[in-house]
Amino acid sequence: MHEGHAVALPLDNVDTDQLIPARFMSTPRDQGYGDYLLYDLRRDAAGVLDPAFPLNAARGSVLVAGRNFGSGSSREAAVYALVDAGYRAVLAPAFGDIFAANAVNNGLLPAVLPAAEIKDLMGRCPAPLKIDLQAGRIQGDGQSWPFSLDPVWRTKLINGWDDIDLTASHNQAIAAFRTHRQKNFPWAWPRATG
Amino acid sequence: MSAPRTLFDKLWDSHEVLRRDDGASLLWVDRHLVHEGSHHAFGKLAARDLDLAAPALTFGVMDHYAPTRGAATDPAIVRMMETLRGNAKRHGFTCFDLGDPRQGIVHVIGPEQGLTLPGLLMVCGDSHTSTHGAFGAFAFGIGATEVAHVLATQTLWQRKPRRMRIRFEGGLAPGVGAKDMALHWISVLGTDGARGHAVEYAGPVVEALSMEGRLTLCNLSIEGGARCGLVAPDAVTFEYVRGRPFAPIGAAWDQALEDWAALASDLDARFDREIVVDAAEIAPIVTWGTAPDQALPITGVVPDGAPEALDYMGLRAGQRLVDIAVDQVFIGSCTNARIEDLRAAAAVLTGRKARVPGMVSAGSALVKAQAEGEGLDQVFVAAGLEWVGSGCSMCVGMNGDTVAPGKRCASTTNRNFRGRQGRGARTHLMSPAMAAAAAVTGHLTDVRPLLGGRL
Numbered sequence: 349m350h351e352g353h354a355v356a357l358p359l360d361n362v363d364t365d366q367l368i369p370a371r372f373m374s375t376p377r378d379q380g381y382g383d384y385l386l387y388d389l390r391r392d393a394a395g396v397l398d399p400a401f402p403l404n405a406a407r408g409s410v411l412v413a414g415r416n417f418g419s420g421s422s423r424e425a426a427v428y429a430l431v432d433a434g435y436r437a438v439l440a441p442a443f444g445d446i447f448a449a450n451a452v453n454n455g456l457l458p459a460v461l462p463a464a465e466i467k468d469l470m471g472r473c474p475a476p477l478k479i480d481l482q483a484g485r486i487q488g489d490g491q492s493w494p495f496s497l498d499p500v501w502r503t504k505l506i507n508g509w510d511d512i513d514l515t516a517s518h519n520q521a522i523a524a525f526r527t528h529r530q531k532n533f534p535w536a537w538p539r540a541t542g
Numbered sequence: 543m544s545a546p547r548t549l550f551d552k553l554w555d556s557h558e559v560l561r562r563d564d565g566a567s568l569l570w571v572d573r574h575l576v577h578e579g580s581h582h583a584f585g586k587l588a589a590r591d592l593d594l595a596a597p598a599l600t601f602g603v604m605d606h607y608a609p610t611r612g613a614a615t616d617p618a619i620v621r622m623m624e625t626l627r628g629n630a631k632r633h634g635f636t637c638f639d640l641g642d643p644r645q646g647i648v649h650v651i652g653p654e655q656g657l658t659l660p661g662l663l664m665v666c667g668d669s670h671t672s673t674h675g676a677f678g679a680f681a682f683g684i685g686a687t688e689v690a691h692v693l694a695t696q697t698l699w700q701r702k703p704r705r706m707r708i709r710f711e712g713g714l715a716p717g718v719g720a721k722d723m724a725l726h727w728i729s730v731l732g733t734d735g736a737r738g739h740a741v742e743y744a745g746p747v748v749e750a751l752s753m754e755g756r757l758t759l760c761n762l763s764i765e766g767g768a769r770c771g772l773v774a775p776d777a778v779t780f781e782y783v784r785g786r787p788f789a790p791i792g793a794a795w796d797q798a799l800e801d802w803a804a805l806a807s808d809l810d811a812r813f814d815r816e817i818v819v820d821a822a823e824i825a826p827i828v829t830w831g832t833a834p835d836q837a838l839p840i841t842g843v844v845p846d847g848a849p850e851a852l853d854y855m856g857l858r859a860g861q862r863l864v865d866i867a868v869d870q871v872f873i874g875s876c877t878n879a880r881i882e883d884l885r886a887a888a889a890v891l892t893g894r895k896a897r898v899p900g901m902v903s904a905g906s907a908l909v910k911a912q913a914e915g916e917g918l919d920q921v922f923v924a925a926g927l928e929w930v931g932s933g934c935s936m937c938v939g940m941n942g943d944t945v946a947p948g949k950r951c952a953s954t955t956n957r958n959f960r961g962r963q964g965r966g967a968r969t970h971l972m973s974p975a976m977a978a979a980a981a982v983t984g985h986l987t988d989v990r991p992l993l994g995g996r997l
Binding site: 359361363365366369370371373374375376377388389393415416419420421422423424425427442444445446449450453454498499500503511512514515516518521522525526529533534535536537538539540 | 556559560562564565566568570572573579582585590592596598599601607616618619621622656657659661662667668669671683684685686687688690691694695696697699701733734737738764767769787788789790791793794795797798801832833850938939940947957959960961962965966
């Protein structure tokens with residue numbers, strides 16, 4: 349269960365280049381990516397924050413966004429920027445595939461809701477919301493909305509699973525597969541050219 | 543007999559190590575390509591003190607931040623490159639470093655070196671990894687956490703996407719190519735039109751494409767939201783692969799040909815979605831907005847209904863596309879910087895002068911050398927364009943090659959997103975021939991009248 353403030357970003361196709369412009373991606377993660385979130389959309393040409401921009405006008409931990417959120421590149425830094433800025437969930441009618449996988453890998457919920465309900469939620473923002481991951485519902489303002497999430501991802505978010513640890517429990521099966529593939533499909537290994 | 547399967551089904555089945563009850567599959571990875579931007583993933587690996595599961599299947603390249611002129615001086619960039627170099631040495635994988643005659647953009651050198659083969663599963667921390675599907679490989683982009691997982695285990699957890707086929711029927715008109723085919727279907731279906739699907743491109747027009755054309759088509763799959771793009775391998779594919787440095791030889795090659803010939807979708811295989819495109823109706827296409835689906839034939843006018851995009855792009859509805867003046871051109875990127883792309887641009891530029899400045903960045907050092915051997919560099923330079931080194935360059939603007947705020951660039955790249963080529967940059971996507979035409983006239987231009995016997 350997450351309780352937080354929801355902020356509306358009423359734009360479609362917020363791509364990863366907007367979520368974090370490429371010029372910031374050489375920064376080591378431990379320096380924090382929060383300030384880079386939507387950097388060019390939030391600021392004027394001189395780098396001054398635009399007080400009217402939704403994310404500047406209200407702080408929150410839940411972002412309500414338009415269609416095709418996170419489309420574009422595979423840069424996980426787009427998720428780091430959201431997480432480091434304090435966001436724990438994004439609600440949208442659809443997400444870019446790679447972005448959504450990256451989000452789950454960093455504990456950020458990519459919740460899918462129908463476009464009409466997103467519009468309804470945006471109209472109520474900024475507003476306090478509760479997200480019940482187990483039940484797959486969002487509550488607030490005396491209302492409740494169900495959201496969609498891949499069941500594999502839901503389990504992972506609830507348990508905080510680490511895939512590398514999980515995969516280690518299948519080491520024998522992987523080793524057997526590798527032997528099988530190398531024996532039966534020798535062409536699948538790159539020829540050593542020295 | 544087993545049920546008929548699509549090309550994608552066959553690729554999936556042959557890489558599934560196991561499937562959990564909840565539907566997640568653990569897939570074996572045949573090739574993992576990493577670049578200097580993969581520093582987050584190597585950091586995760588180091589934090590856990592893990593080794594690489596399969597260094598022989600891992601290949602590194604400097605491309606995202608590669609300098610196209612001189613040497614990299616930005617300390618952050620130099621540090622990332624040192625990190626990749628150091629990891630290659632520590633873990634024992636091959637790295638195509640700056641100055642290596644094989645260096646270039648990861649999605650250009652994979653095929654060039656014979657690392658990309660039919661029947662493989664390939665991943666890279668870059669969304670345009672879909673490019674390699676042109677060989678009938680299952681290839682897709684992944685994030686840093688997944689890169690770390692592949693480095694540590696040589697596997698990846700995935701849910702099987704749905705299958706979609708786009709058939710291009712009929713034939714292409716002269717001056718129209720793979721870039722136009724891709725922008726056409728994306729403009730029809732939208733940037734999320736293929737979301738959740740593996741897209742197989744098929745039909746006589748795809749079969750008639752060269753490997754370069756198929757690579758361009760598959761490269762742009764991600765711009766339509768697809769998980770990956772695919773073309774069934776055929777004689778064109780096999781001929782391209784034969785004799786490449788890392789490609790199989792001898793008995794392994796003979797077996798490969800047999801195995802690869804069986805990859806094509808079975809005749810009665812079922813797809814979740816089927817789209818048919820009449821290729822004869824495709825004209826040279828340019829984008830006018832800030833998403834790749836905001837694209838129209840060059841004969842069109844700027845449409846109404848996207849005020850934010852038009853405001854950013856500095857355009858007004860009703861304006862003819864051919865009346866849009868450009869400030870510069872860029873010919874390059876993993877989408878359109880292979881030898882055929884450079885030949886197509888040079889064919890338009892031969893004996894002509896560019897009215898605006900521009901840069902031409904070959905997709906790899908080998909493509910650059912080949913182009914120079916054919917004298918293409920002389921054509922670009924004589925036209926007034928700059929002939930520079932190989933890398934991602936102005937497609938993503940990470941190495942300092944950017945378009946200035948408010949400036950308009952005719953670009954052979956893959957994304958016209960706000961700020962993609964630099965803060966405030968205005969990008970129009972198009973084919974190499976169309977970008978060359980824009981250079982010659984100084985505005986968006988239908989290349990067809992300029993071709994007269996040149997192609």
